[in-house]
Amino acid sequence: xxxxxxxxxxxxxxxxxxxxxxxxxxALTLKxxxxxxxxxxxxxxxxxxxQLNPVYKMIPVLVHNGKPISESLVILEYIDETWRDNPILxxxxxxxxxxxxxxxxxxxxxxxxxxxxVGKIGEERDAVVEATRDLLMFLEKELVGKDxxxxxxxxxxxxxxxxxxxxxxxxxxxxxxxVVPVEKFPEIHRWVKNLLGxxxxxxxxxxxxxxxxxxxxxxxxxxxxxx
Amino acid sequence: MNQEEQVKLMxxxxxxxxKRVEMALKLKGIPYEYIEEDVYGNKSPMLLxxxxxxxxxxxxxxxxxxxxxxxxxxxxxxxxWKTSHTILxxxxxxxxxxxxxxxxxxxxxxxxxxxxxxxxxxxxxxxVKEAYECLKCLEKVLGDKLFxxxxxxxxxxxxxxxxxxxxxxxxxxxxxxxxxxxxxxKLQRWSEDFVGNDFIKEVLPxxxxxxxxxxxxFGSVTSN
Numbered sequence: 001x002x003x004x005x006x007x008x009x010x011x012x013x014x015x016x017x018x019x020x021x022x023x024x025x026x027a028l029t030l031k032x033x034x035x036x037x038x039x040x041x042x043x044x045x046x047x048x049x050x051q052l053n054p055v056y057k058m059i060p061v062l063v064h065n066g067k068p069i070s071e072s073l074v075i076l077e078y079i080d081e082t083w084r085d086n087p088i089l090x091x092x093x094x095x096x097x098x099x100x101x102x103x104x105x106x107x108x109x110x111x112x113x114x115x116x117x118v119g120k121i122g123e124e125r126d127a128v129v130e131a132t133r134d135l136l137m138f139l140e141k142e143l144v145g146k147d148x149x150x151x152x153x154x155x156x157x158x159x160x161x162x163x164x165x166x167x168x169x170x171x172x173x174x175x176x177x178x179v180v181p182v183e184k185f186p187e188i189h190r191w192v193k194n195l196l197g198x199x200x201x202x203x204x205x206x207x208x209x210x211x212x213x214x215x216x217x218x219x220x221x222x223x224x225x226x227x
Numbered sequence: 228m229n230q231e232e233q234v235k236l237m238x239x240x241x242x243x244x245x246k247r248v249e250m251a252l253k254l255k256g257i258p259y260e261y262i263e264e265d266v267y268g269n270k271s272p273m274l275l276x277x278x279x280x281x282x283x284x285x286x287x288x289x290x291x292x293x294x295x296x297x298x299x300x301x302x303x304x305x306x307x308w309k310t311s312h313t314i315l316x317x318x319x320x321x322x323x324x325x326x327x328x329x330x331x332x333x334x335x336x337x338x339x340x341x342x343x344x345x346x347x348x349x350x351x352x353x354x355v356k357e358a359y360e361c362l363k364c365l366e367k368v369l370g371d372k373l374f375x376x377x378x379x380x381x382x383x384x385x386x387x388x389x390x391x392x393x394x395x396x397x398x399x400x401x402x403x404x405x406x407x408x409x410x411x412x413k414l415q416r417w418s419e420d421f422v423g424n425d426f427i428k429e430v431l432p433x434x435x436x437x438x439x440x441x442x443x444x445f446g447s448v449t450s451n
Contacts, residue, residue: 055331055364067320074326081319093306094292100299105280138280 010035011063013049015042017206017214019163020072021060026159026204027076031083073103076156088156102142102149103160110135114168117175118219129179132168136180136188139164143187147194154198158191165192166205174216234259235288237274239266241432241440243389244297245285249430250385251301255310298329301385315382328368328375329386336361337389344401344445351403358405362414365390369413373420384421390414391421392431400441 010028012035014021028035040049040059052068053061061068062075064082069075080088090096113135116128139161142149149157169180169192182189195201206214236252236259238245252259264274264284277293278286286293287300289307294300305314315322339358346354365387369375375383384391390406395418398404408415421427 064320069320069323069327071327071330074323074330077326078319078323081322093303094290094294096306097294097299097303100302101294101296104296104299 009063009065011038012036013038013040013046013052013061013063014059015040017211018042018059019167022166022204022206023072023159023162024060024062024075024079026162026200027079027088029200029204030086030088030154030159031079032085033079033083073100073107073160076103076159080156088150088154088159090150090155099150099156102139102157105135105138106157106160106163110139110168111163114179117177117179118171125177129177132179133184136164136185140185140187143191148191154195154201158195162195162201162205164188165195166211170208170211171215171219173212174219232290235262236260237262237264237277237286237288238284239264241437242284243393246430246432247297247385247388248285248287248300248304250380250388250427251304251314253426253429254312254314254380255304255308256312257304257308257310298333298382298386301382305382312379314376314380314385316376325376325382328365328383331361332365332383332386332390336365336387340389340394340397340405343405344397344403355403355405359410362390362406362411366411366413369417371413374417380421380424380427384417388421388427391418391427393437394418396434396437397441400438401445 010033012021012024012028014024014037016022016039025037038048040046042059045057049059049061050057052063053059053070056070058070060072060075061070062078063069064078069078076088089099110132113128114132117125117132120128139149142157146152148154149161164180165188172178172180180188234252234257236245236248238249238261240263249259249261262273264271266274266284270282274284274286275282277288278284278295281295283295285297285300286295287303288294289303294303301314315325336358339354339361343351343354343358368383374380375387394406398406406414422431
């Protein structure tokens with residue numbers, strides 16, 4: 001069991017509108033870990049960020065007792081292994097493997113594909129929307145009979161898939177396409193409602209109006225729709 | 228603990244991803260049934276059943292359940308079989324570093340090398356430089372350690388199997404040079420130790436067979 005002493009310092013370099021940064025905040029908050037948040041201007045990266053993440057020069061970066069960790073999925077696992085209250089990953093090796101598999105799927109397949117929607121029109125956009133929906137169908141099936149991907153409570157995949165719930169689905173308004181219509185994805189919609197019923201999630205996701213404004217502004221310059 | 232249930236691995240003889248899993252199984256002394264999958268030809272109903280999401284190998288089947296994605300499988304093997312050979316360190320920070328660098332190999336290095344060897348001629352110089360920089364980064368990470376995992380082969384070593392064995396062969400077959408012994412003395416030494424390891428040696432695909440297949444592939448690429 002990790003002991004919390006005065007000398008234990010947890011710092012998070014992040015960005016308020018980034019799904020990757022927010023997922024770290026969710027994990028830390030779920031586990032009751034106090035941390036110092038440092039907002040990074042990703043258009044003007046601080047020398048601290050460049051020093052702490054020289055490989056990717058990106059947020060989030062978690063710094064614990066002076067040691068930096070980058071890559072959100074790596075950070076999440078570190079958090080789970082360091083602070084043992086309210087486990088995020090299942091204990092069972094097979095269930096753990098499934099959680100890692102689906103988290104990878106969200107980041108490497110859904111995110112990468114869905115991102116392409118922004119800046120596309122007509123047939124090209126339709127193709128991307130179709131491809132995204134095909135991928136989302138796998139998540140839809142995973143949720144059948146479950147309140148969360150983690151089962152009865154929030155877990156690793158739920159935290160990672162907030163990207164779908166509060167970024168992909170929020171951009172629908174701006175992109176003008178219902179990428180995740182409720183008729184096709186009733187389970188995902190039900191899951192989003194469950195997420196919104198959770199205090200930690202509510203506390204840790206970006207405020208909707210501000211967020212939509214931000215996405216709108218970024219989309220206008222045909223840049224990434226999420227960050 | 229006695230595992231009565233048989234372990235099956237669906238793989239591809241020449242794939243570094245597939246071999247990662249075999250390396251992990253061998254290092255931990257886990258017997259398994261190997262099933263060669265004709266991924267590029269006719270995907271078997273078994274593959275489509277056990278990896279419906281990606282329809283790729285490797286796929287590990289244990290206790291009737293399947294796991295896909297090579298590094299996810301390697302972690303599963305580590306979590307399931309507690310044998311004397313540990314693939315990941317115990318300390319959470321060291322584990323995070325291992326996962327970070329394994330991901331780096333997959334996300335940056337593999338992609339950069341692929342683009343350098345297989346990409347269009349017009350992009351070649353740029354891609355080779357990118358791959359070179361990625362490898363330089365790994366050279367630094369390795370430092371004077373015997374393996375990325377320290378004294379024994381670990382997660383990053385397994386993830387970097389491509390660099391240890393396939394890269395040299397790729398360079399030979401494509402005529403593109405990214406890593407030389409002079410520029411990368413540490414990685415060079417590491418690769419020799421890696422492929423010289425008894426457990427690793429056992430699963431590596433035969434060089435001549437790989438070269439022949441690659442030369443045919445590169446031959447068709449350059450003739451386009």
